[in-house]
Amino acid sequence: MSGEDNLLRLVEAEDGDENNYHLQDQVGFILRKAHQRHVSIFASHIGDLTPPQFAALAKLYDIGETSQNQLGTLIAMDAATVKGVIDRLKARGLVEVSKHEVDKRRLLVNLTPEGREAIERLIPLARTITEETLAPLTAKEAATFLRLLAKLA
Amino acid sequence: MSGEDNLLRLVEAEDGDENNYHLQDQVGFILRKAHQRHVSIFASHIGDLTPPQFAALAKLYDIGETSQNQLGTLIAMDAATVKGVIDRLKARGLVEVSKHEVDKRRLLVNLTPEGREAIERLIPLARTITEETLAPLTAKEAATFLRLLAKLA
DNA sequence: CTGATATCATTTGCATACGAATGAATTTGA
DNA sequence: TCAAATTCATTCGTATGCAAATGATATCAG
Known part of the structure; x- marks a missing residue:
């Protein structure tokens, strides 16, 4: 041995x-x-939208028009990922893009009226989703969990 | 109203x-x-292996030879996903597959000697990874977090 | 003013992740 | 026993997710 x-x-x-x-x-x-x-x-x-797509719409609803790159930063997606997400939302008519007047590198993204209607309709469902996700925990446990999870994210 | x-x-x-x-x-x-x-x-x-690939090796190391489908269940991957993971591990010589003698539907998967050597070498690193992931939390917080997270998973 | 740097977006390649459809083999139940 | 249901694996299509390379534009430093 x-x-x-x-x-x-x-x-x-x-x-x-x-x-x-x-x-x-x-x-x-x-x-x-x-x-x-x-x-x-x-x-x-929410069967017709993925969580990343929802995140993009929700953030645009929150802050209004912004550049594709900035949006990616805010919803934690790299440039390649956010491009795909925006492309698909654009193809469905939920967002529209335009060129930045001054900085020609930037691609501005904003909700269309349809996109705004969609996110307003979906936000209540998102609250339900959060509740159901946390359902195995008591209210106190959920609060603790979210606090600690945020520290890790 | x-x-x-x-x-x-x-x-x-x-x-x-x-x-x-x-x-x-x-x-x-x-x-x-x-x-x-x-x-x-x-x-x-661990730059040369993804978390799912590591999970597959670690589980095979833990339980030994099993079917591809069963392995998928144990590491929380659907059939389509586990197939891709196993294919790539097989291509690198870390696992080998064989047909089940009795049930001809099943594809048995097992570590190769190289796969066994790899996972034994990597497990200490995995412990470090867990520590670093939980580093923003105190030991007590980490224990609480893991307990609550497990309830959600 | 201009060359070096930095930023924004795109593209490619690879790796999960999963729904749905398919085919082969097994198990079940009437 | 044998048809129906189930299980196992594969394939296809779609959608993240990220590294690396590239091109266009903007900013900075000397």
């Missing part, structure tokens, strides 16, 4: 479960599953 | 900001950002 084996046995003896790596205890894995569950709940309430 | 409207007005009166929908307060949005941050931390420590 090698020295490494001996050491390993000592470690095992101390801990009892040192060798066992349990995926389901890792924060990344649980985070991924919780996110999956939320997306599924979202889809069950 | 309906009863619902009345209730809503009461809530608004209590809250004072009912009309304003803030994306950054929604659990789904924060969950998405926290997940993004974790993936980024993961990539900074």
